[in-house]
Each structure stands twice: as C-alpha cells, then as structure tokens.
Amino acid sequence: MKAAVVTGFDRPLQIQDVPVPDLAPGQLLVRTKMSGLCHTDIHAAHGDWPVKPTPPFIPGHEGVGVVEAVGDGVTGDWLGKRVAVPWLAAACGRCRYCLTGWETLCEHQLNTGYSVNGGYAEYVAAYERGVVEVPDGVSSLDAAPLTCAGVTTYKAIKVARVRPAERVAVFGIGGLGHLAVQYARIVGGLVTAVDIEPEKLELARQLGADHLVDAHAGNPVAEIQAVGGADVAIVLAATAKPFEQALRSLARGGRLVCVGLPAGGSIPVPIFDTVLGGKSIIGSIVGTRQDLAEVFALHAAGRTRVIAQTRKLDEVNACFEEILTGGVPARLVFEF
Numbered sequence: 001m002k003a004a005v006v007t008g009f010d011r012p013l014q015i016q017d018v019p020v021p022d023l024a025p026g027q028l029l030v031r032t033k034m035s036g037l038c039h040t041d042i043h044a045a046h047g048d049w050p051v052k053p054t055p056p057f058i059p060g061h062e063g064v065g066v067v068e069a070v071g072d073g074v075t076g077d078w079l080g081k082r083v084a085v086p087w088l089a090a091a092c093g094r095c096r097y098c099l100t101g102w103e104t105l106c107e108h109q110l111n112t113g114y115s116v117n118g119g120y121a122e123y124v125a126a127y128e129r130g131v132v133e134v135p136d137g138v139s140s141l142d143a144a145p146l147t148c149a150g151v152t153t154y155k156a157i158k159v160a161r162v163r164p165a166e167r168v169a170v171f172g173i174g175g176l177g178h179l180a181v182q183y184a185r186i187v188g189g190l191v192t193a194v195d196i197e198p199e200k201l202e203l204a205r206q207l208g209a210d211h212l213v214d215a216h217a218g219n220p221v222a223e224i225q226a227v228g229g230a231d232v233a234i235v236l237a238a239t240a241k242p243f244e245q246a247l248r249s250l251a252r253g254g255r256l257v258c259v260g261l262p263a264g265g266s267i268p269v270p271i272f273d274t275v276l277g278g279k280s281i282i283g284s285i286v287g288t289r290q291d292l293a294e295v296f297a298l299h300a301a302g303r304t305r306v307i308a309q310t311r312k313l314d315e316v317n318a319c320f321e322e323i324l325t326g327g328v329p330a331r332l333v334f335e336f
C-alpha cells in the first residue's frame with residue numbers, strides 16, 4: 001500500500017510502498033478514504049515535543065474509511081461500516097480516567113500517527129475500542145477534520161463551561177479555529193475572532209463571529225479589553241505569543257483554555273492578577289469517543305460547516321509548507 005512515512009525528524013516525508021498492516025486482536029483494518037492534515041502531524045514529523053515518536057512511522061490522526069477486515073475478538077458487524085480513526089487510538093479502559101469519562105487522560109493510551117501508525121496510508125490498523133462510526137449525514141471529507149479539529153475545539157468549549165452571552169475570544173482562525181467559532185456560537189457565546197490573516201478573519205465573520213481582531217495590525221489585548229475583556233479565551237495557535245495575549249485579555253473571572261501546543265512554549269503567569277482577578281488556566285486535550293459522536297451529530301443536523309480543501313498524498317511535503325506559511329484558510333484533507 002502507499003503511505004507517507006517519516007524516516008527522520010530532519011527529512012521530508014517519503015512516499016513508500018509498505019505492507020498492508022497485520023491485525024492484532026481487537027483491531028480493524030480500515031481502508032482510508034480521507035485523512036486530514038493537523039498541525040500536530042507536522043510537530044510529530046519534526047520531533048518538536050518532549051515525548052517524541054520513533055521513526056519510521058506513518059502520521060495522521062484524522063482518518064476516515066471503511067472497515068474491510070477484523071481481527072480476533074472483533075465481531076463481523078463492523079465490516080463495511082465507515083469509521084473515524086482519531087488521535088486517541090486506544091486507552092486502557094481500567095484506570096480512574098477511563099472509568100470516569102476522561103479516557104483522553106489515560107496514562108497508558110496509544111495515539112494514532114504518533115505511537116502507532118496513522119492515516120497517511122491506504123490502510124490503517126485501528127483499535128475497535130478507539131474508532132467512532134461516522135453517520136450517513138456526514139461526508140467523509142467533512143468527517144476527517146471533525147475527527148480532530150472538530151472534537152478538540154468542541155471539548156475546549158465544553159471544559160470552558162461557556163454560558164450564554166459570555167464573550168469567547170478564539171485565538172487562531174484556521175483548521176481548528178473556524179470550528180471553535182461555531183461551537184462557541186452554538187452554546188450562546190459572543191465570539192471574538194483573533195488572527196493575523198485578513199482572509200481568516202473574513203472566514204470567521206462569515207461563520208458568525210461578532211467581533212474581529214487583527215492581531216497583526218493592532219494590539220489584541222487592548223481591543224478585547226476595550227469591549228469588556230474575554231470571559232473565555234481559547235488559544236489554538238502554534239506559537240507562544242498568543243497565549244500570553246489571551247491571558248492578558250481576560251476579564252475578571254475569565255478562563256484561559258490552552259489547546260495549541262507550540263514547540264517549547266511557555267507563558268508567564270502573574271500571580272497577583274490571577275488571584276485577585278479570579279482567573280483560571282485550563283488545559284484541554286482532544287475529546288473522547290462520546291465527544292466525537294456528539295460532534296458528528298451536530299454536523300449531521302446542519303449546525304456546523306467544515307471548510308476544507310482536498311490534496312493528494314504525494315503532495316504531503318508541499319502541504320506541510322502551505323500550513324507553516326499560513327496559506328491555508330482552514331483544513332487540508334488527503335483524498336485516497
């Protein structure tokens with residue numbers, strides 16, 4: 001099968017012909033139809049984070065495809081079903097996190113496209129306990145970005161506990177941000193969209209953002225504070241500066257939700273202002289299978305739009321450059 005393979009952190013991905021994966025007990029063989037490109041895939045390919053994957057490996061954690069075979073212990077009911085293969089490949093199912101609905105915090109989890117091979121391939125071996133069935137009302141093209149960009153921002157809105165009429169500032173309008181704008185509106189938030197690209201701010205306006213802030217042309221902290229500050233700031237950026245800006249943009253009682261993972265990123269936290277202002281800093285990591293099922297249900301009901309462009313897997317390295325230069329309005333999806 002054809003696959004895009006990371007052979008080293010300092011090298012471009014290679015398109016290789018590799019064997020179709022054998023199935024371990026509890027796995028499904030999924031023939032990939034679509035696979036989204038997430039910035040996390042670039043971090044993985046470059047070895048940016050403290051816990052690094054081990055080359056050679058196949059990235060991709062927004063895979064959508066059809067089940068063609070099942071391993072031992074898996075019923076044949078899965079055959080022919082269309083499933084999403086998300087970041088959380090599998091969790092242990094036994095720890096306190098798994099047992100209380102926080103499987104994404106499991107310390108023994110496997111991650112698609114990072115610790116196990118992912119969706120930049122014609123076939124992927126997925127775990128039955130990790131996949132989510134894609135409903136008929138959701139296209140494979142839309143389902144791929146929803147499998148990470150959607151469920152990640154949906155979860156961020158959930159953990160922020162946004163209340164109707166609260167101001168929600170979304171820092172970074174792209175593959176994740178254009179969906180965060182929509183989820184914030186679904187729960188009644190008044191949305192401020194922050195970006196440095198006019199085209200992305202225009203996209204946010206089209207998706208219903210109430211307030212646009214061009215962080216390249218002005219001071220986003222001052223502009224947000226001028227309208228009363230943000231009750232919630234969700235940061236999806238791949239650089240550290242917007243995290244500091246978002247923290248300083250909070251109103252009293254505000255919640256900063258950190259989602260993006262810039263390489264080596266950190267922010268100074270002013271203790272006096274944080275305590276007296278009753279502010280919170282929250283980390284939010286993807287979402288559970290139930291969260292993804294809810295994301296699919298909302299999309300099938302027509303509550304969200306996915307902005308995506310298709311590419312061929314052979315173009316993977318050029319696509320990485322497109323993302324890094326900010327030239328992509330929202331999501332790129334490899335079509336098989």
